[in-house]
Amino acid sequence: PAEVDAAEAYYKELGCRTERRKDGFSKGIGDSVRVEDPLGFPYEFFYDVEHVERLTQRYDLYSAGELVRLDHFNQVTPDVPRGRKYLEDLGFRVSEDIKDSNGVTYAAWMHRKQTVHDTALTGGDGPRMHHVAFATHEKHNIIQICDKMGALRISDRIERGPGRHGVSNAFYLYILDPDGHRIEIYTQDYYTGDPDNPTVTWDVHDNQRRDWWGNAVVPSWYTEASLVLDLDGNPQQVIQRTDASEMAVTIGADGFSYTREPGEERGFKVGAQL
Secondary structure, X not given: OHHHHHHHHHHHHOOOOEEEEXXXXXXXXXXXXXXEOOOOOEEEEEOOEOOOOOOOOOHHHOOOOOOOEEEEEEXXXXXXXXXXXXXXXXXXXXXXXXXXXXXXXXXXXXXXXXXXXOEEXXXXXXXXXXEEEEEOOOHHHHHHHHHHHHXXXXXXXXXXXXXXXXXXXXXXXXXXXXXXXXXXXXXXXXXXXXXXXOOEEEEOOEOOOOOOOOOOXXXXXXXXXXXXXXXXXXXXXXXXXXXXXXXXXXXXXXXXXXXXXXXXXXXXXXXXXX
16 A cells, blocks of 8 residues: 555664565554664554444443543653654654753653643653553443452552543553553543644653652662664663753752742632631
């Protein structure tokens, strides 16, 4: 198909390694091309896929914590602005990012569909995969997953959350699969289909950027990620980030992070009492 031809030609022009198979690499997927992109991540582009039974309304198969779709993935890369430029050239737009007063970019959220992101770029040693995220319908589905993990006595695999992100406004939970790879359960971010939407920029020292309720981010969430493989199945070389790390400038950086500016505190009431 012309679309697969175009993908192959595009990455060859960028000087990236490509591999094409007319009969596909995986069962049910036709003519495909695999590439190692400029950031070192492997991608596969295809045109035809064999469709299977539609399970959307097979409620008899679901539990209360069902996952409904693959939502996004998060990539760790040492040079976030470079990654942003590469993805913008592919038609992605930036919904939100994290920066400091010196202009250092710590993360960026990029989208093609009309949600906050299809992929995010997290500044760090890379290329590595930070997490893959699956969506649920509602917040209570995430609570059910936590209850189930508690009942199974695998609560030690809950790395972070449940909580609400500042960036994206989504309700989240991070867990580790049996191989130690990070999985996010994610729901209720916001619509980004308006092309006039400005990028929302967060100060790296804002304590509510990663968790809207101000809960601390565990160090492992910043430091640990999964290796990615080249087209031969070998781990890609990890390149060290030279810009400042988000963890270094926030965790333990007394006096630099904030929840509100001086004088901004306001009273509130809970419920409907007078």
